[in-house]
Amino acid sequence: MTSASHSGDTSAESLLQVIRKHPGQTHTYASLSKKLNLTTDQLIAGAKQLALWDYRIGLRLSKGITFFSAPDQLTSAEISLGLNTKQIGRHILAYRTIQSTNDLAAAQAEHGAPEGTIVVADQQTKGRGRLGRAWFSPAGAGIYVSIILRPKFAPELAPGLSLMTALALARTLEKLCPDAVAIKWPNDVLLGGKKVAGILTELSAERDKIGHVIVGVGINVNHGVGHFPDDLKQTATSVRRFLKHKVSRVELLRYFLAQFESEYTHYQKHQLAQSHRQLRKYSSLLGREITVIAGRSRISGIAHDIDIHGRLILRSGSELIPITAGEVTVEKR
Ligand code: BTN
Secondary structure: OOOOOOOOOHHHHHHHHHHOOOOOOEEOHHHHHHHHOOOHHHHHHHHHHHHHOOOEEEEEOOOEEEEEEOOOOOOHHHHHOOOOOOOOOOOEEEEEEEOOHHHHHHHHHHOOOOOOOEEEEEEEOOOEOHHHOEOOOOOOOEEEEEEEEOOOOOHHHOOHHHHHHHHHHHHHHHHHOOOOEEEEOOOEEEEOOEEEEEEEEEEEEEOOEEEEEEEEEEEEOOOOHHHOOHHHHOOEOOHHHHHOOOOOHHHHHHHHHHHHHHHHHHHHHHOOOOHHHHHHHHEOOOOOEEEEEEOOEEEEEEEEEEOOOOOEEEEEOOEEEEEOOOEEEEOOO
């Protein structure tokens, strides 16, 4: 993988489509040339490119080309293969290292990138979290992805996209780690009580019309204990830390994109009218004593419910207070 998009290297990608169907089998240049309409030189260049992207490829001038195994690299070719979506992730910009996938996705959206385009990176040097925090984004361990959306609905409905994304993430992680996933309202995803994924949704709108929304998602996948800096060791986890073995980032991303598409389709029609029940089910907060900080206001009480608009309902004495946004701390008793 290089620091540029892979979508351009068509000979490597078309070669891969053919050879990876038969691991261990050697394909002669003549048969590949015929199938792919490529010259031997183009096939060799394609195979060398695949080796640079960390595929294990056998290349013998006398015999032909053999596919052995694919790396767990978030390349366009790997993500596309078997991706079960209609629109989300159908256009992929994959990078080895960039500052922030959200920043690049916003620039692409300004240049007209279609809805569903994703920007994905193996590493971010300036990964951004909510409230101006940094998002820890080491190479080879996490999924850092931003999805460009162009919803037709009013800007007021955009914040619900974060909740909807949290639900898609919870469903994704639930598949690997049943009964261990929770959502800390509004959009932190927890595994075994520690943060495993976060969402940064950024809106570009003019008056009553959305231009685009960037939904940025960071998932801690294969981080080992030693990976996390001291300030995160107690509060953050990864899928690997929880399961005690590595998982395929590519498969996890593909599955998440499919879950995301299904939740997004549903959200456009019904918003959270039905999904808020799932948000309740996954909530790590309901029934607990919490403090919410929203702007300059700070309010404490019991997390009572999540309503059909995705608002957190706080019970303070006999009052029920709906909260649309804020940073929640759970009071330790
Ligand atoms: C949070 O929990 O604070 C939100 C974290 C969001 C991180 C993701 S990683 C991909 C995308 N690019 C960024 O710079 N941030 C988001």
